[in-house]
Amino acid sequence: MENIQDSQWPIWEVFIQSQPGTPYKHAGSVHGPDKVIAMQNARDTYFRRNEGTSIWIVPSEAIVASNPDEADMFFDPSNDKAYRHPTFYTMPEGALNI
Amino acid sequence: MTHQEALLTYTLRLADNPLILGHRLGEWCSKAPILEEDLAITNMALDMIGRAEALLRYAAEIENEGRTEDDLAYKRAERKFYNHLLIEQPNGDFAYTIARQLFNSAFEFYYYSELMNSKDETLAAIASKSIKEIKYHLKHASDWTKRLGDGTDESKQRMQAAINDLWMYTGELFESDEIEDNLSTIGIAPDASALKGAWKTYITDLLSEAKLQIPEDAYMQTGSRDGIHTEHLGFILADMQYLQRAYPEAKW
Numbered sequence: 271m272e273n274i275q276d277s278q279w280p281i282w283e284v285f286i287q288s289q290p291g292t293p294y295k296h297a298g299s300v301h302g303p304d305k306v307i308a309m310q311n312a313r314d315t316y317f318r319r320n321e322g323t324s325i326w327i328v329p330s331e332a333i334v335a336s337n338p339d340e341a342d343m344f345f346d347p348s349n350d351k352a353y354r355h356p357t358f359y360t361m362p363e364g365a366l367n368i
Numbered sequence: 369m370t371h372q373e374a375l376l377t378y379t380l381r382l383a384d385n386p387l388i389l390g391h392r393l394g395e396w397c398s399k400a401p402i403l404e405e406d407l408a409i410t411n412m413a414l415d416m417i418g419r420a421e422a423l424l425r426y427a428a429e430i431e432n433e434g435r436t437e438d439d440l441a442y443k444r445a446e447r448k449f450y451n452h453l454l455i456e457q458p459n460g461d462f463a464y465t466i467a468r469q470l471f472n473s474a475f476e477f478y479y480y481s482e483l484m485n486s487k488d489e490t491l492a493a494i495a496s497k498s499i500k501e502i503k504y505h506l507k508h509a510s511d512w513t514k515r516l517g518d519g520t521d522e523s524k525q526r527m528q529a530a531i532n533d534l535w536m537y538t539g540e541l542f543e544s545d546e547i548e549d550n551l552s553t554i555g556i557a558p559d560a561s562a563l564k565g566a567w568k569t570y571i572t573d574l575l576s577e578a579k580l581q582i583p584e585d586a587y588m589q590t591g592s593r594d595g596i597h598t599e600h601l602g603f604i605l606a607d608m609q610y611l612q613r614a615y616p617e618a619k620w
Contacts, residue, residue, distance in 0.1 A: 278402060300404050306511055311404035314411050 279303045283333055284312040287324040294326050302327075374547045375488070376430045377450070378557055380440070381593065382483075382491070383423030384451035387441060388601070389472065390416030391608055392459060401462050408508060409465070415501040422494050442612035446602055447595040454537035456601040460530065463516050463523065467530035469509035474570050475541045475563070476502045482558030491556065510574055517578030524579070531575065532583050539588025542567070547593075 279301040285294035297316045302308025305327065312327050336344055348354070369377075393413035400406035424437035454472060459465045480502055483495035516527040542564040544552070551557035575582050591597065611618055 301402060302404070303515070307515070310408065310508060310511065314408035315404055318407070318411060 280308075281330040282308040282312065282327045283330050284316055285326040285328070286316055286322045287326075288322040290323060294324070297321075299330060300327075369547065372430060374551060375556070376427055377547055378551055379423055379427040379430060379491070380448075381450040383420050383427055383440075384449050385455050385472075385476075386416035387420035387424070388449070388451040388604060389455045390414070390420055391604055392455070392468075393465075395459055396465065405462075412469075412501075412505055412508070415498075415505070419494065419498050419501070422497075426490050426494070438612075442609050446597060446605055449597065449601060449605070450592055450595060451601075452537065452540055452592050453589055453598050454534060454541065456598060456604060457534060457537065458600055461526055463526040464530040464533070466509055466512045466516065467527065467534050469505060470513050470574070471534060471538050471541075471571070473502060473506040473509050474567055475538075477506050478563040478566050479558055479560065482563070485555075486557070487555040513574060513580070514578045517575070517580040527578070528580050531580060535583040535585075536587055536589050539585070540590045540592060543590060543593065545593050 280303070281299050282302050282305075283299050284297045286297045287294045297312075300308060300311040300315050302311050308327050309325065312325050317325070390413045393409050393416065396406065396409040396413075398406065400409055420441070421437055424440045428435050428437055428440055452472075454468060457464075457468060459468075477499075480495045480499045484492055484499060486492040486495065513527065516523040518524070542560045544557075544560050548557050548560070552559045572582050589598070
């Protein structure tokens with residue numbers, strides 16, 4: 271990753287859970303000198319309008335991202351594997367939410 | 369003084385603290401040290417304005433003369449404002465704002481914890497709603513006090529200066545007068561003087577953790593219960609009330 275100089279505090283990625291039991295979703299990022307202040311900043315930045323019930327924050331440098339240069343090797347092989355989608359059976363009559 | 373007049377005065381005292389502090393904190397908008405802090409401080413300003421609105425609406429209801437919460441906020445004269453002197457002190461630097469927040473939020477935490485048990489149902493309900501916000505404000509101010517006090521030489525020096533400068537306005541928080549004493553007797557108002565010990569312990573422990581000195585109790589400035597203010601309140605009101613004074617009944 272490029273080393274872009276940031277004169278501010280370390281960056282933290284913020285994940286929010288909209289309701290108990292649902293997956294955490296990436297909401298964005300905040301600055302914070304340590305995890306306590308970063309957590310407050312996450313709350314103040316992303317939880318102002320009743321967005322959810324739980325927050326995770328993760329130091330951005332702890333996130334390992336896939337390499338865009340390897341995208342063809344990583345992702346293209348799954349493009350033509352239609353049989354991996356569970357669509358090759360008939361739905362039982364009356365079952366609406368499988 | 370009738371009970372109605374006493375309850376009105378008391379409710380205005382409760383309302384004016386969040387009203388004026390909301391405006392003070394709002395002055396940080398776009399000027400905070402970092403974007404996230406800008407949002408944090410203005411969030412707290414909105415918490416304050418929301419609480420002030422609920423309390424002023426109740427005050428207008430008690431008064432029962434057809435005035436609204438807006439009339440009480442925008443058309444009252446300085447001598448009729450009863451917020452604590454601490455509240456109206458200027459924002460200063462970030463440390464100054466944090467010190468003001470710390471002293472006030474710690475006071476509000478103990479005060480509103482009691483007010484939740486008020487025999488006045490409206491005040492009790494407003495207190496129950498506010499206490500969650502107050503807990504967060506106290507945590508925010510406490511965490512920052514520790515970091516500034518135990519941070520760099522400059523942050524420590526600024527935080528200590530703010531604590532020292534604002535100390536003289538903390539005595540007033542625990543005062544009362546005949547109005548409040550009477551309302552305490554009938555279970556409506558908390559007895560502020562009884563909360564001083566808990567407040568002092570919290571502040572002493574926190575400042576010691578933050579490696580800051582607790583100031584000696586010396587001269588304490590007072591006057592807000594009678595509407596006597598420092599020179600700073602007039603400037604806030606000039607800003608806040610300008611529109612309604614210049615264009616009465618203006619709506620937007």
